[in-house]
Amino acid sequence: MFQFDTLSLVFIALIVLGAIPNFFYSWGYLPHIERKAHYQLHYFTFVLSMIGVVLAANALTFLFFWEIMSLTSWQLILTETKEHKTIHAARFYFLMTHFGFVFLLLFFLIVTDGNLSLGFEAMHSIAARFAYPTLLFFFVSLGFLSKAGAVPLHVWLPYAHPQAPSPVSALMSGVMLKIAIYGMFRFLFDVLYPWPLEWGILILVIGSLSSLVGVLYALSEHDIKALLANHSIENIGIILIGFGMGMIFDSMNLKVLSSFAFIAALFHAFNHMSFKSLLFMGAGSVLHQTHTKNIEKYGGLIKTMPVTAFTFLLASISITALPPTNGFLSEWMIFQSMLGSSHMDDTSLKLAIPFAIFALAMTAGLAIACFVKAYGITFLGLHRSSNAKHAHEVNFLMRAGMILISLVVISLMLFTPYYISWFDKVLGSLGHTTVYTKIFPDGIWHLHSVGIRGGVVSPLILLLALLGVTMLLLFGYRTLGVKERIHRTWSCGYRTSPRTQYSATGFAGPIRRFFGWLYKPDEHFHKTSIAGHKSKFTDAHYEVHVKPLFEKTLYDSVGKAANFMSYWVYRLSHFEQTRYAAMIFNLMLSVLFSYRIFAHEFSWATLLLEATVMIISVKVLIIGDKK
Amino acid sequence: MMPLLLVLPALIMFIVSFIQSEKAKFLLPLTSFAILLPIVKLFMLPKPYALLGSYLVADRLDTYILLVSSLVGIGVTLALLTLDKHVKVSASAYRRFYRFFAIFWIGLSISILSNNMGLYWIGLELATLSTVYMIKTNHTKAAHKEAWNYMIVGAIAISLVLFGIILMYASAKPILGEDAMRFDLLLSHAKEIPSPFLFEMGFAIATVGMFVKMGFFPMNLWLANIERASFYPVAALFSGILESAVIIGFFRFSQIAMEINYTHLFGFVFAYTLLTIFIVSFLLFRAKDFMRLFSLSGVEHMALIALFWVSGGTFAALLHFGAHAFLKPALFLSTGVLESRGKYRIAGALRGYKGKKGQLFWILVSLFILAIISLPPSPMFFSELYGFGAMIETAKQSDHMLAMIGAILLLLMLLSVIFYRFVAIYQSMKYEGEEEEKRVYPSELFALVMFALCLAALLIPASLDYLRSIV
Amino acid sequence: MGVDFLIGLFLATLIVALFTSRLYRLILWYSMNSLTLGILALLIGEELHDKAMLITGIVTILIKAIGIPYMLKSFSHRFHFVRQIQSEIKVQHAIILIPAILVFTFYLAEPITHMIHGNANYVAISISSLFLSLLLMMEHRNVAPKIIGFLSMENALFLLGITATEGMPMLVELGIFFDLLMAIVVMNLLFHKEEVTP
Amino acid sequence: MIMYLLTIILLLLIAPLLLSFIKAVKMWLLYKKPVSLFQGYRNFAKLMHKETLISQEASQITRIAPFLVLSPLLVTLFFLPPVVAGAFYVSFVDAFTITGLITLSTFFLMLLGLDSASAFGGMGSSREAFIAALVEPAMVLTVFSVSMMSGDLGVGQAGVNLAAHFPEAHMASFLFAAISFFILLLAENGRIPVDNPETHLELTMVHEAMILDITGVYLAIIETAASVKFVIFASLFASLFLPFGLQFAAPVAAALFLVKLFAIAATVAFLEVNTAKLRLFKVPNLLGIAIVFAFLSLITFYVLGA
Known part of the structure; x- marks a missing residue:
């Protein structure tokens, strides 16, 4: 369940060196925090879970503590929730860490053959037999680098860290990110070498x-x-x-x-x-x-x-x-x-x-x-x-x-x-x-x-x-x-x-x-000029905001795509209010068609024919005429 | 003797429900507690245990499901005690609910315990028809409309199941004769079935029926609408028990289909559940009220259970099933309290609980919400780990490994959409909105605590070992 | 010979029901449909010397051909059903759709013909009548024709049970009848409010 | 060892002289009466006698920063390549350390600029930060390339190695590196075209803006730091890019070295007279040239071996 090899111990040292001064600081910071019990419970669980991750000797323990680490840090960000930004940041953080978790999970499932209590050495031989090691590498890197905050999975950091109480940001940035580096060391060396x-x-x-x-x-x-x-x-x-x-x-x-x-x-x-x-x-x-x-x-x-x-x-x-x-x-x-x-x-x-x-x-x-x-x-x-x-x-x-x-x-x-x-x-x-x-x-x-x-x-x-x-x-x-x-x-x-x-x-x-070509800053410049002079003014205000390029291109567009998809799915789903019989009819038809063609005998011509029939049937029976 | 014992509490309930006195209100839940006793007894008996010749046979799988269902039933009746504190409900409606609950329970027991496809169907139909009326205990126009909806769509789905059953029966009749209805014989002789395509067609049709009933693609919202319209304990019953009768049928049919052609079965179920989860995840992305949220997530979990089962992760499927059966009713029951400020106001729903009872309530509910998205230490966390492990195993053995892993990745991405939505909702419930005082009643709290205990019991190593030994 | 004729009749009554726009006429066609099913059961039962099948046939005629249509009619009197039932699907479409369904069900059932020695067409015909009943359900907005659609679906199931499997176990058939009656009871309870269009 | 210490003292001593020399050459080229070569020492002596005026807005930083500006540069002096053959030198300190020490000095200079709460100090720091950020990569790449050619990363050793085996095979990349380094020399020491050390005009100044509020001994220290910095760069250029004459007898070699330093100073002066100061946003173009040459130097070394 746990192992104490040199790598683990060195990272334990890292956690301890980071955490002990932090305890003092956090103690001093405490009067500033409203929900003290909530904060302290999560704070100490957070530190313990990081130690747990580093000491874990099998996939199940690792994932368990990893998840506890994400959960507690998420709750710690939510210590002060007066601002809406905090809630947004916490949500985003949670999503990103689970984005990484998905890949870690896949990685572990592949290299353990489903037996999650397998040790890391045993994983090595399974990984060696796996036909696509690069896939495993991608999973590991996506999993850990999203936690570590490497480009392009870094966008959550500037949101999450500012919103957390400062001792927590110190711990998250100082120590938690290194746990991801620990993961890179552990799994690239032990499993994927x-x-x-x-x-x-x-x-x-x-x-x-x-x-x-x-x-x-x-x-x-x-x-x-x-x-x-x-x-x-x-x-x-x-x-x-x-x-x-x-x-x-x-x-x-x-x-x-x-x-x-x-x-x-x-x-x-x-x-x-x-x-x-x-x-x-x-x-x-x-x-x-x-x-x-x-x-x-x-x-x-x-x-x-x-x-x-x-x-x-x-x-x-x-x-x-x-x-x-x-x-x-x-x-x-x-x-x-x-x-x-x-x-x-x-x-x-x-x-x-x-x-x-x-x-x-x-x-x-x-x-x-x-x-x-x-x-x-x-x-x-x-x-x-x-x-x-x-x-x-x-x-x-x-x-x-x-x-x-x-x-x-x-x-x-x-x-x-x-x-x-x-x-x-x-x-x-x-x-x-x-x-x-x-x-x-x-x-x-x-x-x-x-x-x-x-x-x-x-x-x-x-x-x-x-x-x-x-x-x-x-x-x-x-x-x-x-x-x-x-x-x-x-x-x-x-x-x-x-x-x-x-x-x-x-x-x-x-x-x-x-x-400027990279920042594409959003500038606001107001001035009250005197008598139409360009260079004479009584009052001026200049503000500039930079929204990171990655966020603008990668993340916002994913959000937009999800919104768009959900809109269409919602619209489609409302057919079932009135056309349920037709929906089931078409479903039956397509299931039987697919069974006929994929389970019995396959031919492109019949596939094409069946697809045409399905499209016509959906059009006539479900969508109907425009009113 | 045993079958009678099983049915007896339900019969008593049926009779008591005709007594027009105030006391009946408390007598009825008591009879529902009595349901548990014979089931525990059954649980102890050596398996398989023939209850009624070859028609009703208790084995490990069905007693487990029956036990889970009875616990859910008890929790729901507990919460029913204070239903009138949250909504307007007449005494007669209350009794009528129990009358049909008794019929429902009988139908359910038959279908869960049956070893005969026909009998399974009869029990399922009985349970379905009785729920139609349970929806209508809520005397609103919407409930009436949705009861009709349920009547018709449920009837179509159930008919499809029967159609499939007859086809499967027809495919095996040449070798088994009239015994081709028996699950156990079908399973042991599956390889000898002379016309596998006929069987597969029957299986496909029956599965479509069952999936439609569980709210899979394309009928994703109808269940949500029905649960919205009916009283929330009914919704809890739906999600906790009714689905269990359907899914056990799926378990059994797919076991046989697995013997016939595993690739076809897996491909079909995988594509279907993937499609379902695709639709459900984006529906959830826009869901704005609790009922819809929870019932859509119920669909998602049912799809996962089906998927885990066919990919060989039977342990994961059963654990997931148990966890879902306890979690979802608990959440549905708590919507009564959560929604006391209006249906579409999620913000602040977890705030404003005073006193010990209130504290316990919100802590439990927040734990349940976080558990339903598989955060540790929820049993769902472990079941999903094992379930996806089984899927990866299947993927590794198939010829299209990369495509399968890609599909699993897609599945996980879709689950993260759901995850995102739930986290957003949880945060909004806990940290946004205004605080307004809300009342919690002991009976609901008891139900929630019971569900929490059941969930914890699922994680005991002994019960995990038991689940492993089921199949 | 007789069996084939009756199956043809069964399909014919179903198809005629699809084009009906009057509620009473629809109930009549349903009753005819059930009657052919009952006679079919009797005929096959006679051929196979299967007593259970004979009982099924008689019960079918009693319940489905006489009992249920009668009850539906009395419901429509009591609860003032709309008797003019408009078809949602245009006749032009229906004319194309119905033969298309028949063709495709035969196409779907084609692999089975290689597998079983009996008459595989029976399977095809029951699947097509299943589809046709579904079509009946989607044609109409009112609840009454939808119920009839559901009942014809039940008939399609029976047709499959009788022809393709040469009868199901007695217990199952009786159970199905019991459920059918239960369905009618529930419908009665539901109708007690008013006739609605879901 | 004595030669080593003597060299350091010599370099320290001629530091003000070199800057005055540049000024004098410039004035001479502009047909003005050249300033005395000892003007630097005079200024230093004058400042040493003045009282120190400290801004009331300033903090502790103003009191320690001048020393921290100067001390890394003084430490750097100990790490330079030898001037004569056989003299002791610190062989192991590599160019990264030297770059780092110079940057450390700049870091405190920038803080000093911000400390007095004047708009000019902030402006100077901001510009200096901008330039320093762009200088850094060019510097590192150049150093990399030179160390490739000399076969050692230690600066002292590199100087000796280059003197012993002039990299004739790699003349092209050697030349590119030299161009790049010369631009850096101009940029780091705030010479025209990057900065004009002689004006106190808001639009042009960088270095002067930062020290606008520094007086007396502190100013003397900062000015000394500036001259030491120039000497460091000049002697680095002399040892690394004009690596000849080390084998002569000690006095000759030292004299040759001094000639090289003055030649570099003269070149700088000549360039200053012939170019105009660049607008701040044109400075990246110049530094861009340095970066490109540094890259070119490396690439030609790798690919062509030239």
Whole structure:
């Protein structure tokens, strides 16, 4: 029923590291919640169910806990239901997770031969005998990636995460998405190994797309939690890039590089857990104080909420992959594994990988812009609304939660070799090459890429050097004894006020304009001009909304199709009010015809004839003449 | 002796229903409880147990179905006690209901326990005709109209069943003589039937009749309309019991057809149920009132049961059947309370319950609603897992594996449409709309608790093992 | 020879009933239809020396040819049925439809002829009369002709039972009769309100 | 080791000189009286004596960001390729780390811009973010391509390798990478045509806008950071794309290196005089060229082996 192998235990560690700070935070958040019993019941069941999923040793247990996980997280989104948006988001989330569940179910049914209490090893042999392994792969990827939020199944995240209470968004984004990654590891390694080359390429493409799409839509968001949710899409994309590279290397028989890429993916999963939890907690604290999710209404919070602001800064630096943070290290490893593509023989693949590198680098660049925006607009400058003006630091428990999770971030930064040795053991336990000695050939100071003449990075040295130089500079500044004077900002003769500051919309303006072909933004611009002058006006209002392209094309059209179908089905069904005898008559006729032709003897000519007869009969007897 | 014991409570009920006194109102449910006793006794007896020669034979399958049906019957009569608190119902209508319920019960027992196709049909016809009048206990114009509707469509469907039965009988008569009516002999001699096409034609016609009766394509809405027009306990009876008599016939016929030509059977049932679920899912997508919602979902579940059965997942089919038989009446019974603010107001239906009774009520109802879309730990979750497992198994063994898996995928997609609708409705019931106080009465609550207990009992390993051992 | 003639007569009465636009005439044709069925049963029973079949025949004549038409007529008096029954399907269509149904049922039953030694045409004819009764039901909006359609369906079943299977077990046949009577009782109860057009 | 430290000190010292040199060359080319080459040091000394004026709207960030702008760049100086043969160098630090450190500095610079609540700071940060986002992929791809050619991902090692074995076989891709890197040099250091470091005109400025509210020692630190950044890029360009002369004797090699740096500065000045600043929304075109060249470089390396 349960198993405790290295992979499971490492993910248990991930859950525990994410959940314990969250407990504190959630405890501190509790006075904010109305339905406390409902919330706590589901909250703890949610955490337990995630552990259950990770520990499950057979399909039935796995599916059971998976489903409990979806159910409780759904209920957690519904903790506060004052807004209609919440209800909509919860419904959408529930539909999407069950969309994935359908595929998982199919996958398990196929690989277990219907005996759902089969262990994972036994599934491997059944899967090996199955004629269409790619089908199984599709099922697994659709099932898990819809939960993880990879393109094009990512649309639910920016809806669901903002509506959940912040501790829950932290858990959902930080931990639950990783459970899907766990699923990918577990079933691709245990059940579907070995992989054809195409699978890895597919995952790589999905990963690259997700990372770009996630960060681009994050930039256009004004809702801080939706922004973070979009960043989750991006980071899942990055994890998938690592994962896909690992798969590609493995199918090209470059085992060492493959292990390296998988370790990078795992490492990034851990990192994302840490900093995304911290970011959501910070966003939650801000939200808790200002009662708005609109980033344009914040500003200047660093003065009143220093702990939140500095932990948020730490997470921002980490998520934007700046050295010497843990985010940088994992992203560096993923880059290095992509550079390992030069070892491959396949030229076309070699040529394709730079595009993935480009996507990842672009993502990193845009992520910086995005977090400068998120951090700068939220915490710096002047308060942009009275809500922000009256904000103050959150209670002790919430602070404790944030500090604890930032300790996790820092520990990931400081104890990288230790964590990597865990991940290495995971790969070893899954039957892959262990590469720890290749990554850290000479002590824990230098982190080596395993490619031939690969790069090296020394996280601790970097950290120490940066700290040292900064301290030295600060010390120098102190000893210089510079006089300081406080004065208001000089703004070319104008007075600064909350309204003259750059807004988040304005900050993202150049990028939004550059990617206008993708965003197709919905702009509203009103101004009251003076005496017909174009450039002179008393009052102006500019608003811009971006509805994601995927949602517009893929999801809305599916909704429309369902509506259309149901409309026609409804119309057809009303024939049975008056024409029931005719309906049964035609049904009988067609059933007998089909039995005659399919069970007795088949010929196209008779099929055509029978179809004609059926059409005429339906027309005459059911539809009748138009009145 | 045993057949008499089985019928006796119903007969007493029939007689008591003529007593024109207030006490009869409480006496009648009591007699309905008595139904359970002989059935439990029957359940204990070694199987197969010949009740009446070769005509009525109790085996594991039919006693299980009979037990489930009797439990449902008891729950429904329990809820009937407070029917007059929600709707206007005269004492005479109340007694008349029981009169026909007694006939209905006799017909039902005959058809479930029969080992003879003809006898099966007679019982089914009896049950159908008595329900016609049970619909009419609600004295409204709509109920009257729908009673006629039921009369006619039901008659057509039942006639088709008989027509099919005669054809099947004709196909086996050359080898079995008059015994060709017996299910057990037909099953054991199915391979020797000289004219399989005749049998298949008979099977197809009978199945169409049964499917029409259960509200499959194309008659998806008529059952919903009838249940809408009648009192909600009647709807609960419909969904819980009447369908069970029909489906057991389908079980038995398809067992024989499986022996004759499995591919034809599977293809036919698969195509038919897929079509049904296609229509039903999109109808559900637009359903705006509880009755229609629940009865359409009943159709969906019946289709799934039929599908599970023919794909070899007999255990899944029986578990699903049991779960559905308990869940759906419970939901129908609670519509009486849920709709107390008007039929088409789903928003807020689960809010505004005060006190312990109210709390328990809304928790139970929300659990039932979530259970009906197969969320764990509902028995339906497990039955669907096993049922789809059986379908995949069949798909793997067939020649058109990819097409079949595609079809199963389509089926699952259609189920997700239903799922989506139910989740939307549940959320709207729980989180939207205004709070208005609603009353819950102990008898309904008792019924709901009983159904909940029955559902929980289905999940006990012992009962799961029992279900596995049935076929 | 006689059997074939009676089957022909059975079909003929059914087809004539399809073109009728008066309620009483319809009841009359139904009664004729049942009568041919009863005589058919008697004839076949005589041939096969099957006493059960003889009883069936007599009961059929008594109940279906005399009892039910009589009751229907009395219902129509009591509950003021609409006696002018309009056909929903145009005569032009019906003229094409009826032969088409006959042709296609023979086509459907064709595989059976290879399988059974008896007269497979009987199966075809009963299926076609089943379809024709369904046609009768869909032709009319009023409830009375629909009931007659249902009753003719019952006749089609009996025809199948008598010809194709050379009689069903006695218990079953009696049970069917019992149900038929029950149906009439229920209808009576339903009619007590008023004649409606569902 | 001594050579290593000397190089670092030398680079630090000539950093202001290089920027003044560019300015002087530009002025000279425009027939103006060139500014003194030591203007940079003068400015620095002047600023060091001034009091620091801190905006009342600003927060802690303003007090720490200047140091964090400068320190990653100073750390980067330690990782550059050697100037003379045989000198110590940090062989292992790869270009991703260097890119990351430079971006870290930019990150804090952008925060600094937003901190003072002035509209100009926000504008500058916004533009800088836009440019930086587009620079990042070009940078990474270029680095990738160069490391392919040099056969090592470590920047120091790459410089040495290229000096030892000039990639004659891959001249085409080498050239493409050089073009791409040169554009990046312009973009990252805020030179014309991407940014005009000399004006304080709302429409054109990027870098200056961010530091509009910075004064005194803080401004000195930021200006130093800007000059160090230029030196880093220039010396990277010199070591990676003009990889010759390392084998000469130490003084000659060092002198040659200095000549290369000044040549690069002169080229930048020449370009600045001959081009106009691009509108902000034309900048992506230029960076697009860099990205395309970086891609081309990789592809020619892979496909043609040239």
